[in-house]
Amino acid sequence: MAADPVSVLQKLWGYPDFRGVQRQVVDRVLGGQSTLAVMPTGAGKSLTYQLPATMLDGTAIVVSPLIALMHDQLRAAEAVGIRAATLTSVDENKAETRGRFLDGELDLLYIAPERASTSDFRDLLERGRVALFAIDEAHCVSEWGHDFRPDYRLLRPLLDRFPGVPRLALTATADEHTRADILDQLGIPHDGMIVAGFDRPNIRYSISPKDNTTRQIADLIRDTPGAGIVYVQSRAGTEKMADTLRTATGRPVRAYHAGLDPEVRRRNQADFVASEDMVICATVAFGMGIDKPDVRFVAHAGLPKSIEAYYQETGRAGRDGDPAVAHLFWGAEDFARARQRIGEVEPARQPGERQRLNALGALAETAGCRRRILLAHFGETPPEACGNCDNCLSPPAAVDATETARKYLSAVFRTGQSFGATYIEEVLTGKSSERSLMNGHEALSVWNIVDGEEVAMLKPVGRALLLRDGLRTNPHGGLEFGPAARGLIKGEDTLKLVIPPKRERRRRGDQAA
Ligand code: ADP
Ligand code: ZN
Numbered sequence: 001m002a003a004d005p006v007s008v009l010q011k012l013w014g015y016p017d018f019r020g021v022q023r024q025v026v027d028r029v030l031g032g033q034s035t036l037a038v039m040p041t042g043a044g045k046s047l048t049y050q051l052p053a054t055m056l057d058g059t060a061i062v063v064s065p066l067i068a069l070m071h072d073q074l075r076a077a078e079a080v081g082i083r084a085a086t087l088t089s090v091d092e093n094k095a096e097t098r099g100r101f102l103d104g105e106l107d108l109l110y111i112a113p114e115r116a117s118t119s120d121f122r123d124l125l126e127r128g129r130v131a132l133f134a135i136d137e138a139h140c141v142s143e144w145g146h147d148f149r150p151d152y153r154l155l156r157p158l159l160d161r162f163p164g165v166p167r168l169a170l171t172a173t174a175d176e177h178t179r180a181d182i183l184d185q186l187g188i189p190h191d192g193m194i195v196a197g198f199d200r201p202n203i204r205y206s207i208s209p210k211d212n213t214t215r216q217i218a219d220l221i222r223d224t225p226g227a228g229i230v231y232v233q234s235r236a237g238t239e240k241m242a243d244t245l246r247t248a249t250g251r252p253v254r255a256y257h258a259g260l261d262p263e264v265r266r267r268n269q270a271d272f273v274a275s276e277d278m279v280i281c282a283t284v285a286f287g288m289g290i291d292k293p294d295v296r297f298v299a300h301a302g303l304p305k306s307i308e309a310y311y312q313e314t315g316r317a318g319r320d321g322d323p324a325v326a327h328l329f330w331g332a333e334d335f336a337r338a339r340q341r342i343g344e345v346e347p348a349r350q351p352g353e354r355q356r357l358n359a360l361g362a363l364a365e366t367a368g369c370r371r372r373i374l375l376a377h378f379g380e381t382p383p384e385a386c387g388n389c390d391n392c393l394s395p396p397a398a399v400d401a402t403e404t405a406r407k408y409l410s411a412v413f414r415t416g417q418s419f420g421a422t423y424i425e426e427v428l429t430g431k432s433s434e435r436s437l438m439n440g441h442e443a444l445s446v447w448n449i450v451d452g453e454e455v456a457m458l459k460p461v462g463r464a465l466l467l468r469d470g471l472r473t474n475p476h477g478g479l480e481f482g483p484a485a486r487g488l489i490k491g492e493d494t495l496k497l498v499i500p501p502k503r504e505r506r507r508r509g510d511q512a513a
Contacts, residue, residue: 005030008051012080019044021196025168026051029132034167034188036138038179039196041312042319045170046073049134053107054082058131062110065137065149069288070110076291077108084108087115101128113140117154122161130165135186138169142181152185159187172312176379198311198378202318203326205370206390207363209463210331213301214241218248220327221279226296227272230281231313233302235259241301242281249279256282284313293320299327303334306356307363307377330364332421332466336473339482361467367391367398367498401497404450404457405465405488409481411446412471415439417480421462424479429455460497468495 005026009015018026021039025048028035039045053060064070070086077084083106085097100106101124115121133155135141141152159167169186173179183190208216217230230245232238235257246253252275254268272280273292280286284304298317304310310328318324335357342353363373371386385392411424419427426433427441430448441447450458462479465471469482487493 003055005051005055008055009047012051012054012082013047021194022048024194028192028194029166029168030055032164032166034186034192036169036171036179036183036186036188036193037196038171038173038193040198040200041172041315042200043172043196045136045172046076048170049132049168050077050082050108052132053134056131058104058129059101059106059109060132060134061125061130062108062134062136063113063116063152063155064110065113065140065152066288067112070112072291074110082107084110086110087121088112098124104129113149113151113155116151116158122158125158125162130162133159133162133165133167135167135169138171138182138186139173139178141169141185142178144175144178144181156185156187173308175308195379198375198380199371199382200315200318201386201388202321203314203324204388204390204393205314205374206325206327207370208327208329208390209460210329213329213331214244214248216329217241217299217301217327218245220297220299220325221245221249221251224297224325225277227275227277227292227294228279228297228299229287229295229316230279230299230301231284231286231304232281233283235283237301238281238283242279245279245281251277251279253279253281256280256286258283258285284309287313287316290316292316294322295319295324296322297325297327299329301329303330303338303360304328307359307374310360310363311374311378328364332463333473335361335467336471339469339472365464365467365498367396367496397499398496399457399499400494401457401461401464402488402494404454404461405470405495406491407446407449408458408461408465409470409485409489411444412479412481414444414446415441418474418476418478420473420477420479421459424462425458428458457497460499461495464495464497470495 006017009018020043021037022044025035025037029048029052037045037048049060049062064073067088067090070088074084074086085100085106087094087097087109088111091097101109135155140147140149141155142148167186167188169182169188171182179193183193221228230241232241238255238257242253242255254272256265256268268280269290272278273290295317298314304313314326317326338357342350342357345353359377363370366373369385369392370389372382372384375382407428408424411427415424415427423435426436427444427447428450432442436442468484470484470488471479472482474480488495
């Protein structure tokens with residue numbers, strides 16, 4: 001093992017140097033020390049076991065949860081000349097692979113966790129030479145994690161059979177509880193954890209309320225040359241969005257979701273990876289295991305599941321380090337729907353889910369630095385301002401909207417908590433209609449009590465009330481009080497609103513609607 005890791009890196013991968021904590025992790029592994037590497041997606045986790053695998057005597061056993069991912073990794077490893085193989089249920093050359101392992105002709109052997117518990121596999125390992133156990137997506141071993149896989153619990157007995165072999169667990173998970181649990185579950189010393197910086201300084205984060213989302217995204221696409229991903233909530237939505245954006249922007253736009261014909265899906269993905277200007281409208285399933293460093297923007301046409309999911313999904317932009325854009329468009333109805341769904345999960349999980357959603361709400365609503373909130377969420381202490389997010393670049397004004405919020409809530413209450421936002425606005429601004437006449441609402445004290453500049457506040461106030469659970473929507477779209485209404489009505493709470501700086505609306509963009 002005389003070679004120097006940097007020269008191996010340069011020779012095999014052609015990269016000039018290690019990035020971030022890669023070197024630290026590689027040094028520990030080469031020194032035989034068990035390690036948990038917490039590195040965000042795109043930080044280059046694979047290299048931290050692939051490179052030692054080529055230098056150490058014996059084979060690195062890599063545990064990975066998805067067979068499709070494994071085969072991608074296998075191709076990537078073979079492409080740089082690493083001797084690698086997979087041993088999974090779908091492989092037809094298992095006997096040959098076993099032979100290569102026993103003959104010491106493999107640097108890397110990828111397996112699924114369920115194989116780890118079989119006595120056949122254990123026997124095989126004992127007859128050959130194991131240099132390292134790498135456990136990818138190691139948060140799957142923890143019930144605290146967002147993706148617990150019982151199969152991962154089968155690993156420990158196998159690892160313990162090889163006490164001299166170092167373990168390298170890899171994850172992008174942020175949550176401290178989960179990290180500690182991974183260390184315990186896999187028998188890695190607590191001082192063996194290396195956490196990479198989560199900051200992606202080249203990504204510019206922007207978050208805006210929806211205001212004709214398709215038009216907003218078409219504008220973004222026109223402003224942003226290069227390939228991009230648009231995340232859409234539903235399968236049908238991806239296709240509809242793709243059709244509209246294709247017409248509106250003239251760019252190649254494709255859809256991607258799990259319901260597509262596998263051949264079409266495969267082709268869309270391959271074409272996207274090869275393209276320099278394609279836009280792909282996809283469900284969140286898209287992006288996992290895709291190696292495309294030059295994605296220039298990621299847009300969200302709806303709310304991600306959590307801050308972690310948002311970080312993960314936006315992290316697919318700008319992996320090459322060049323400037324990239326992440327723009328999230330959110331609507332009050334996204335929050336209302338998310339809250340409704342939380343009400344449907346088992347009671348024990350509800351507080352955690354609610355916390356996750358509130359954290360996302362705080363990110364969407366802040367007048368401060370977006371990056372600061374993101375990084376603080378991952379346990380870092382970032383500076384006040386990053387200079388590369390929408391709020392840092394053009395600070396929004398904050399106004400006290402408590403009075404308007406009270407009027408809004410009163411109107412909801414007086415009309416019987418059953419009408420939607422449009423009607424509530426009509427009542428508050430005194431816009432007479434057949435409906436308002438018939439309901440006798442023109443006689444209410446809240447009729448026509450908002451005018452002038454305050455009218456423009458109604459929509460953002462309605463949105464903010466929904467986001468904070470001051471209002472909820474019933475199954476028919478009617479607004480009713482949520483738990484946060486009381487404090488506002490009683491004058492105990494205030495509502496500060498962030499007014500984003502006005503962007504000129506472009507004629508060109510309007511046709512995308
Ligand atoms: P992760 O598994 O952490 O999401 P990957 O291992 O897929 O990340 O690596 C992300 C990208 O970064 C890949 O394209 C990889 O080739 C590239 N990469 C990794 N290490 C380096 C490095 N030291 N210099 C340049 N590029 C690198
Ligand atoms: Zn900022």
